[in-house]
Amino acid sequence: MSKLVLNMPCNTFTLETIMCCVFGLKAFDVAVYFEILKCKPAKINEIAESLNRERSTIQRSAQSLMNAGLILRKQINIKEGGYYYKYEAIPFLDVKEKIKKTMSDWSRDVCKWVDEIEEKDANELINNLI
Template identity: 40%
Template sequence: MASSIHEMLRANCKCDDVAKCVLGLKNLDLLAYKKLFEQGPMTAEELGDFLQRERSTAYRSLQNLIAVGLVYRETKSIQIGGYYYEYVAIPPMQFKEMLKQNIHDWYNKMDRLLDDFEEELLDSASK
């Protein structure tokens, strides 16, 4: 994957590359999202089995996905007492809109920063 915006503009990027860059995800995180969306709600252990990884590894990816808003968890009750969590992926259309909004927000922030570019550049050079 490209390591800078300049490289990304020149590279043959795919949607996964954009998602990883914009949201700071890893390959396994995206694979976990895709499996969760395809298969429907599941536990961390079930996801680990699908990914052929330990439950703890699947859980870390789930935490990354929850942190960026691509997955949420639901509490399920066990009839004999207790509970467990099932994880649910948001729909791809919502994912796409989230990416667009993040890119839009980033662009606006960079645009505002660049308004003072010359002044800041010259100010830092005189120090």
């Protein structure tokens, strides 16, 4: 009977909730993405200061955003030795395309899932509800 179960990861659609749903992010991660997009390449400290958050909080969000493919990290070598990282957001147009593709794939899969539901499965569900 589990065939008739469809988990809905989102029930309110805003850009923030769609990005959370599509990319598996938290709302704050989305805010960090847009801050990095606004700041262009930026260091973690700069983003933390701008958002008034701890550096470690921004680092966790940056890791989630990198895993989702929404930001890139570039190592900058210091002439005297050492290095630091700058983070850059992928263009929002690319994000929109990823969202549209994911939603299109999801819609196709849901339609296929609905087509595969047998009448006997629906009747069984109704009988279990009564």
